[in-house]
Amino acid sequence: MKIGIFVLGSILGSFMGCFIHKRENIRDFLVGRSRCESCNYVIPFYLNVPVISYLILRGRCKNCGDRISIFIFLYEIVTAFAFLLLYLKYKLSLEFIIRSVQTLILLLISFTDFREKKVYTVDILALAVIELMYLLIFKSDISKYIFSALILLSIYYLIYKLSGSMGEADVLLGAVSGLFCKSYLEVFYIFRNTFILAALVGVFLILIGKKSRKDELAFCPYICLSIFGVIL
Numbered sequence: 001m002k003i004g005i006f007v008l009g010s011i012l013g014s015f016m017g018c019f020i021h022k023r024e025n026i027r028d029f030l031v032g033r034s035r036c037e038s039c040n041y042v043i044p045f046y047l048n049v050p051v052i053s054y055l056i057l058r059g060r061c062k063n064c065g066d067r068i069s070i071f072i073f074l075y076e077i078v079t080a081f082a083f084l085l086l087y088l089k090y091k092l093s094l095e096f097i098i099r100s101v102q103t104l105i106l107l108l109i110s111f112t113d114f115r116e117k118k119v120y121t122v123d124i125l126a127l128a129v130i131e132l133m134y135l136l137i138f139k140s141d142i143s144k145y146i147f148s149a150l151i152l153l154s155i156y157y158l159i160y161k162l163s164g165s166m167g168e169a170d171v172l173l174g175a176v177s178g179l180f181c182k183s184y185l186e187v188f189y190i191f192r193n194t195f196i197l198a199a200l201v202g203v204f205l206i207l208i209g210k211k212s213r214k215d216e217l218a219f220c221p222y223i224c225l226s227i228f229g230v231i232l
Contacts, residue, residue: 006080009082012079037069098134111221145182149176180231
């Protein structure tokens with residue numbers, strides 16, 4: 001079963017990557033074929049197996065030999081391991097299904113922000129709606145979750161206004177993260193962990209020369225990672 005969950009996660013991760021790449025052209029996503037971005041080679045199904053094909057081809061197009069974006073592999077392998085972790089906690093259950101859908105949305109937000117420098121409000125709202133549904137199903141009193149969201153909304157909005165280092169999407173996603181907090185202590189943890197992760201990655205990117213101190217840092221991925229940590 002674990003292998004099946006891992007494979008399912010890798011397949012959904014592959015679809016997610018394709019969706020991110022073709023989001024602005026939904027028709028191409030629905031009916032188009034996977035192609036090499038360099039030579040436009042139509043990739044046959046037997047060379048489009050998640051994770052395995054990338055490893056066998058060593059990250060290169062079979063037709064032209066150009067490198068395939070590492071993000072293709074990351075979409076698949078990260079989603080696969082995320083699904084496996086969720087299965088180890090929730091087994092096959094309604095909670096597993098809901099958390100899996102939310103995890104796909106968290107990864108969608110993270111990769112889109114990190115790679116495309118975009119965050120779609122509809123993704124954040126979908127995450128919030130599904131979490132509210134989850135709370136209504138599994139929790140008797142959701143008022144503390146709503147209040148936690150309001151606390152984080154206030155904090156992130158204050159940072160947004162005073163520092164100007166955040167975007168509106170960061171504020172909205174930060175507020176939604178409060179819906180995942182079972183206690184006010186978790187509100188502190190999820191806020192703290194987000195900034196620690198962002199700071200560590202930011203310093204690392206500066207040290208290796210990928211970013212300067214003046215460059216903007218995609219912040220939503222770290223909020224998403226903190227939310228996933230609470231889910232687990």
